[in-house]
Amino acid sequence: MSATADHAEERTNPAARLGFQPGQVVQEIGYDDDVDQELREAIEGAVEGDLVDEDYEDVADAVVLWFRDDDGDLT
Numbered sequence: 001m002s003a004t005a006d007h008a009e010e011r012t013n014p015a016a017r018l019g020f021q022p023g024q025v026v027q028e029i030g031y032d033d034d035v036d037q038e039l040r041e042a043i044e045g046a047v048e049g050d051l052v053d054e055d056y057e058d059v060a061d062a063v064v065l066w067f068r069d070d071d072g073d074l075t
Contacts, residue, residue: 030066
């Protein structure tokens with residue numbers, strides 16, 4: 001694959017643009033029926049596995065935090 005193809009994938013695949021790699025553990029916090037399913041599926045495809053939920057009790061490589069306007073302050 002050429003460097004040009006890599007850049008093209010980054011523009012079309014949001015998970016690639018965010019740098020997700022196969023084998024990474026990605027924890028998802030704040031999941032509900034209004035999340036971006038396309039982004040979730042792209043991340044799962046990039047890491048070649050399922051996202052782990054809020055109850056995951058081990059080390060994660062990345063966290064996807066779904067935030068909504070009415071959730072209040074993040075801190």
